[in-house]
Amino acid sequence: xxxxxxxxxxxxxxxxxxxxxxxxxxxxxxxxxxxxxxxxxxxxxxxxxxxxxxxxxxxxxxxxxxxxxxxxxxxxxxxxxxxxxxxxxxxxxxxxxxxxxxxxxxxxxxxxxxxxxxxxxxxxxxxxxxxxxxxxxxxxxxxxxxxxxxxxxxxxxxxxxxxxxxxxxxxxxxxxxxxxxxxxxxxxxxxxxxxxxxxxxxxxxxxxxxxxxxxxxxxxxxxxxxxxxxxxxxxxxxxxxxxxxxxxxxxxxxxxxxxx
Amino acid sequence: xxxxxxxxxxxxxxxxxxxxxxxxxxxxxxxxxxxxxxxxxxxxxxxxxxxxxxxxxxxxxxxxxxxxxxxxxxxxxxxxxxxxxxxxxxxxxxxxxxxxxxxxxxxxxxxxxxxxxxxxxxxxxxxxxxxxxxxxxxxxxxxxxxxxxxxxxxxxxxxxxxxxxxxxxxxxxxxxxxxxxxxxxxxxxxxxxxxxxxxxxxxxxxxxxxxxxxxxxxxxxxxxxxxxxxxxx
Numbered sequence: 001x002x003x004x005x006x007x008x009x010x011x012x013x014x015x016x017x018x019x020x021x022x023x024x025x026x027x028x029x030x031x032x033x034x035x036x037x038x039x040x041x042x043x044x045x046x047x048x049x050x051x052x053x054x055x056x057x058x059x060x061x062x063x064x065x066x067x068x069x070x071x072x073x074x075x076x077x078x079x080x081x082x083x084x085x086x087x088x089x090x091x092x093x094x095x096x097x098x099x100x101x102x103x104x105x106x107x108x109x110x111x112x113x114x115x116x117x118x119x120x121x122x123x124x125x126x127x128x129x130x131x132x133x134x135x136x137x138x139x140x141x142x143x144x145x146x147x148x149x150x151x152x153x154x155x156x157x158x159x160x161x162x163x164x165x166x167x168x169x170x171x172x173x174x175x176x177x178x179x180x181x182x183x184x185x186x187x188x189x190x191x192x193x194x195x196x197x198x199x200x201x202x203x204x205x206x207x208x209x210x211x212x213x214x215x216x217x218x219x220x221x222x223x224x225x226x227x228x229x230x231x232x233x234x235x236x237x238x239x240x241x242x243x244x245x246x247x248x249x250x251x252x253x254x255x256x257x258x259x260x
Numbered sequence: 261x262x263x264x265x266x267x268x269x270x271x272x273x274x275x276x277x278x279x280x281x282x283x284x285x286x287x288x289x290x291x292x293x294x295x296x297x298x299x300x301x302x303x304x305x306x307x308x309x310x311x312x313x314x315x316x317x318x319x320x321x322x323x324x325x326x327x328x329x330x331x332x333x334x335x336x337x338x339x340x341x342x343x344x345x346x347x348x349x350x351x352x353x354x355x356x357x358x359x360x361x362x363x364x365x366x367x368x369x370x371x372x373x374x375x376x377x378x379x380x381x382x383x384x385x386x387x388x389x390x391x392x393x394x395x396x397x398x399x400x401x402x403x404x405x406x407x408x409x410x411x412x413x414x415x416x417x418x419x420x421x422x423x424x425x426x427x428x429x430x431x432x433x434x435x436x437x438x439x440x441x442x443x444x445x446x447x448x449x450x451x452x453x454x455x456x457x458x459x460x461x462x463x464x465x466x467x468x469x470x471x472x473x474x475x476x477x478x479x480x481x482x483x484x485x486x487x488x489x490x491x492x493x
Contacts, residue, residue, distance in 0.1 A: 082327075083328075084318055086318070098342075098343070098346050098347075100345075101346075105339055107335050108332050108335035111331040111332050115329050116329075147388075150387060150388065153384040153385070157381065
């Protein structure tokens with residue numbers, strides 16, 4: 001936090017901005033000046049993908065595996081902050097949410113979790129598994145026509161994850177998977193976009209657009225694209241292999257110490 | 261990049277905003293201005309900072325629990341602003357009305373930056389705002405503002421006094437430190453956004469006379485006429 005006597009000039013922009021190389025572990029854009037974050041021991045791993053693609057299943061399995069290996073794990077999700085959860089529920093229920101307030105409510109929620117959960121966990125050395133990250137917000141807002149550069153500036157306070165796994169799926173496979181489990185809901189079907197009254201058609205059109213948005217971000221944010229049409233354990237194997245290659249050379253997990 | 265805050269708007273209505281720290285007298289001046297404009301026959305709508313129903317719940321929880329960080333404080337107020345802009349400000353502007361805003365994006369620029377939020381980031385955050393036809397800044401020395409608030413026996417609020425920053429445990433001392441810094445930020449905003457400065461030390465009547473003079477330059481030709489349209493029967 002700044003002090004009243006310090007006449008600090010503007011903090012220099014950290015990171016390389018939204019269009020440059022993603023500064024893994026650092027702020028994407030201008031960051032939070034009163035919260036310097038360099039040199040923390042934790043790792044931020046984001047699992048991205050659309051609704052019903054199987055993110056939470058994969059995260060549960062990853063958590064098990066990491067904890068057995070001796071890593072401390074913290075999970076964080078999208079719209080789970082204590083500050084904002086009631087407000088977001090009210091807003092979703094009342095249909096008064098226009099696209100800008102929608103985006104800003106989610107950004108507020110994310111800022112709350114970033115400052116109170118994610119950054120403290122990273123500084124304490126945890127592996128933070130994020131079920132969705134800012135890319136979901138960018139994709140949803142992009143589909144709704146919010147200015148892309150404005151969105152990227154807005155999320156310039158976000159930390160670039162060390163790894164982003166994008167669970168990639170096609171709409172056809174997604175539809176059967178969602179119908180098999182919990183069915184289609186109003187927001188996941190983009191009914192607010194008023195494509196029509198038919199939830200099936202709306203879901204297909206909306207998710208198609210969402211998937212295109214996600215793909216368009218793959219290079220910009222260095223997604224590791226994982227084919228999510230395969231069985232759960234095949235996907236998990238791939239995630240573990242990539243994660244192990246990243247974590248093991250830099251850190252000695254507790255179980256390797258036991259074998260000495 | 262959006263640049264609505266630096267480009268003139270194209271709505272038929274007019275947007276006038278008043279800015280200044282607590283105790284600058286801007287709300288009093290705004291009320292007198294609204295009275296005058298209404299008496300002159302204009303249709304006037306007044307909107308206040310941080311008043312939308314949507315974010316009131318979160319602001320209340322956050323303030324009660326003292327749980328807001330400078331970033332969430334900033335983003336919540338931007339959410340409130342976006343909500344009011346789209347539902348309360350733009351429709352009357354489209355209808356050719358006069359919208360009077362008690363505080364605008366400049367309040368966020370001054371306060372959030374004082375709290376340690378990035379100066380450029382918060383400007384980009386509000387770049388979706390409509391540029392006011394006129395922004396009046398009521399400049400007042402910190403001592404005058406404190407005297408006015410004390411005379412009214414106003415209980416200094418936690419965030420208005422900047423108590424969240426932990427600069428002082430004494431509310432009055434914290435208010436002086438925090439609002440003093442906010443004044444410095446406002447001084448930078450005046451040339452950056454071409455705000456009209458009103459000396460808020462002078463008498464209420466003198467200030468209002470000046471306010472009306474300045475506003476008159478923007479509204480004289482837009483005075484609402486009796487409409488030619490026949491009412492639909």
